[in-house]
Amino acid sequence: MKATELTIPGAWEFLPPRFTDDRGSLLVWHDSAAFADALGFELTVAQVNQSVSRRGVIRGVHWADVPVGQAKYVYCPQGAVLDVVVDLRVGSPTFGRHEMIRLDSVDHRAVYLSEGLGHAFLALEEDTVVNYLCSTRYAPTRERIVHVRDEELGLDWPADLDPILSERDANAPGLAEVRAADLLPRYDECHRLYQARRVGRSVS
Known part of the structure; x- marks a missing residue:
């Protein structure tokens, strides 16, 4: 499995090998050893979610308070998404930057997002x-959101897009409002969490 860190530190792309024969195909879309070799720790999985979406649905931009946060390993076994990683960590050298990666049932890429990174997909x-694959269970009181159309974020959605949003996502605040309310994660706190995990300690 090939692992590549994206331009946003703490976000990784994984490309699994695929094996085919006259029966069909097989691939390993998550390998704990390959993950640990790349990131220096094994992925803890506390909850596994699955969503099914119509074409044009956008979900996000979501993240969870740090600490404890919620890291995600995201994979698309059917269809295709434009997956979006947004650096919302105040003090990060790449704060405000985003990266888009196509995940689909052709190349079978997966993306890992560390705690504190925002996530959305189309x-x-x-x-x-x-x-x-989520590192912690969903906790509604710790879940945060910023609007996917926020001008300050400037996410590069397709020009002809007529998005389908949940009521919650459609009414989400902009980045300036979230920042003013001091709800954004802090890079130093995230970094301490990442470092602690690499040496096998827990952070509460």
Whole structure:
């Protein structure tokens, strides 16, 4: 499995090898050893989610308070998405930057997002399935959101897009409002969490 860190530190792309024969194909879309070799620790999985989306659905931009945060390993076994990583960590050298990666059932890429990074995706096909391996369980009181159309974020959605949003996502605040409310994660706190995990300590 090939692992590549993206331009945003703490975000990684994984490309699994695929094996085919006359029966069909097989691939390993998450390998704990390959993950640990790349990042220096094994992924803790506390919850596994699956979403099914119509074409044009956008989910995000979401993240969880740090600490404890929620890291995600995201994979698309059916259909295709434009997956978006947004650096929302105040004090990060790449704060405000985003990166978009196509995840689909052709190349079978997966993306890992460390705690403190914002996540969104656009479904490019009908009945697109996205699976998430999550490091912590969903906690509604710690879940945060910023609007996917926020001008300050400047996410590069397709020009002809007529997005389908949940009511919550459609009414999400902009980045300036979230920053003013001191709800953005802090890079130094995130970094301490990352370092502690690499040496096998827990952070509360």
